[in-house]
């Protein structure tokens with residue numbers, strides 16, 4: 001125990017399943033006995049909302065922005081418990097967006113999230129960071145703080161669009177800030193076996209990226225889109241759904257991968 005592995009969930013495209021993956025992979029890992037912290041690192045606050053907290057109405061001091069920008073912040077005070085045992089999170093509100101313009105003028109600004117999380121590392125086995133869909137200062141902070149990146153790819157037209165740029169960004173972060181940074185895997189999401197296109201995307205991605213692609217494929221499942229409006233993970237909302245099965249499978253794959 002202790003010394004959490006930190007994983008960013010990132011793709012600069014919106015709507016590909018980043019937030020859904022962060023919440024439900026986190027809940028699945030907690031279900032398997034891991035102590036998990038989720039970081040809402042998107043000013044839209046979608047992860048917080050999906051766990052039942054409207055962070056936009058929280059005082060600024062109780063959001064991840066404070067932990068990020070103020071080295072003297074007591075981050076333990078900002079952590080919230082979710083309704084899943086072993087699953088905690090740091091909420092984000094719109095104010096986090098202000099960090100984009102403030103970070104560049106701060107010395108060591110790219111390391112701020114890393115510094116903030118270092119005080120929590122012994123309390124968790126895994127920390128998942130839900131990134132916003134842009135390659136700005138916040139995302140750089142997330143990648144600098146991380147050991148690995150999971151890249152969700154929607155089984156849709158242009159799934160691979162922007163992926164080359166993303167891989168280059170990861171390379172330059174490796175070079176400048178974080179040589180340890182690694183791609184944990186590409187995760188195919190919203191797969192619909194009835195659609196030819198969905199199958200074509202899976203084939204194409206597997207052909208080009210082979211063992212970089214997770215074996216687990218997340219199917220399209222309406223329960224996954226319903227759960228957040230109840231402030232619940234899929235594990236609580238419907239443990240027997242395809243969505244719950246898929247994310248538990250992914251959690252097992254990740255645990256196995258990292259015990260090697």
Ligand code: ADP
Pocket residue numbers: 013014015016017018019020021046133189190191218219220221222224225226
């Ligand atoms: P991102 O964080 O990348 O913008 P989200 O996780 O918010 O993407 O997902 C975008 C939308 O798609 C949301 O409405 C979400 O509920 C829905 N969604 C995500 N994954 C699935 C899935 N496997 N099946 C059905 N709906 C999904």
Ligand code: MG
Pocket residue numbers: 018019020042046131
């Ligand atoms: Mg999101």
